[in-house]
Amino acid sequence: MDIKGNTAVVSGGASGLGEGAVRMLAGEGANVAIFDINAERGERLERELDDAPGMVKFLIVDVADAASVSAGLETCVSDLGAPRILVNCAGIAPGQKICGSKGPHDLDLFKKVIEVNLVGTFNTCRLFAEIALAADPKESGERGVIVNTTSVAAYEGQMGQAAYSASKGGIVGMNLPIARDLARDGVRCNAVAPGIFLTPLLEGLPEEVQESLAKGVPFPSRLGQPAEYASLVREIITNQMINGEVIRIDGATRLQPR
Numbered sequence: 001m002d003i004k005g006n007t008a009v010v011s012g013g014a015s016g017l018g019e020g021a022v023r024m025l026a027g028e029g030a031n032v033a034i035f036d037i038n039a040e041r042g043e044r045l046e047r048e049l050d051d052a053p054g055m056v057k058f059l060i061v062d063v064a065d066a067a068s069v070s071a072g073l074e075t076c077v078s079d080l081g082a083p084r085i086l087v088n089c090a091g092i093a094p095g096q097k098i099c100g101s102k103g104p105h106d107l108d109l110f111k112k113v114i115e116v117n118l119v120g121t122f123n124t125c126r127l128f129a130e131i132a133l134a135a136d137p138k139e140s141g142e143r144g145v146i147v148n149t150t151s152v153a154a155y156e157g158q159m160g161q162a163a164y165s166a167s168k169g170g171i172v173g174m175n176l177p178i179a180r181d182l183a184r185d186g187v188r189c190n191a192v193a194p195g196i197f198l199t200p201l202l203e204g205l206p207e208e209v210q211e212s213l214a215k216g217v218p219f220p221s222r223l224g225q226p227a228e229y230a231s232l233v234r235e236i237i238t239n240q241m242i243n244g245e246v247i248r249i250d251g252a253t254r255l256q257p258r
């Protein structure tokens with residue numbers, strides 16, 4: 001799928017990895033709708049990218065809310081055009097052990113993480129798919145492409161990551177069936193599994209903790225940059241043979257128990 005001249009939706013696009021994807025897509029000439037709940041960051045990014053080759057529009061959208069995503073997509077279609085590209089980055093990562101000194105894991109917290117990370121990803125995929133399937137195919141036969149964001153924690157979650165890992169494992173599990181469901185109509189679905197990336201999520205940690213995280217990465221021994229994540233997203237969007245796959249981008253990291 002070409003990036004230039006097409007419309008993209010980036011959930012969680014106001015910050016971190018999603019922001020990296022928004023910058024890449026707008027820089028390469030796509031119109032981009034940012035779906036996020038952080039209005040301050042989203043509006044700032046929209047203003048900053050005002051003179052990018054592609055148009056950027058921030059919309060307050062809660063990915064876990066069906067009506068909110070439907071309304072966001074409706075505005076996207078009318079203001080920027082029907083989206084051909086969906087990049088899902090919205091996510092949260094609160095930690096809690098299955099049973100700790102304060103008692104068993106809060107069940108509502110578990111449900112919340114699943115609701116945002118897994119249900120939110122599924123929700124945007126299903127509503128995006130409806131639009132993509134209604135569009136005319138490109139000359140290549142392609143109608144659209146989805147890039148979801150899981151995590152290496154889907155495979156080797158650390159202590160306190162049961163909820164997060166379950167949500168990210170769900171994204172891995174549904175990747176191939178979604179790709180199969182949409183294959184006949186020329187819509188691809190893939191997921192990226194990042195290791196440890198320097199985003200506002202991690203920037204809040206003390207420098208020595210960041211350094212120790214970086215040391216645990218075999219090569220390169222540093223935290224990943226959102227632009228490196230965005231570069232893989234670009235490859236997935238533009239390379240038609242990548243379909244039904246989950247790709248790790250982690251400098252050979254294998255998360256330790258803690």
Ligand SMILES: NC(=O)c1ccc[n+]([C@@H]2O[C@H](COP(=O)([O-])OP(=O)(O)OC[C@H]3O[C@@H](n4cnc5c(N)ncnc54)[C@H](O)[C@@H]3O)[C@@H](O)[C@H]2O)c1
Nearest residue numbers: 012015016017036037038062063090091151194196197199
């Ligand atoms: N940073 C890392 O090291 C890392 C590693 C592996 C996976 N990931 C995944 O990458 C994605 C992006 O992470 P990040 O590090 O850029 O985090 P981030 O906190 O910088 O960005 C996440 C964005 O999602 C938005 N968001 C949260 N809940 C939402 C909702 N209900 N609806 C719409 N938007 C919502 C937030 O407002 C925020 O702008 C997440 O799914 C995360 O799990 C990150």
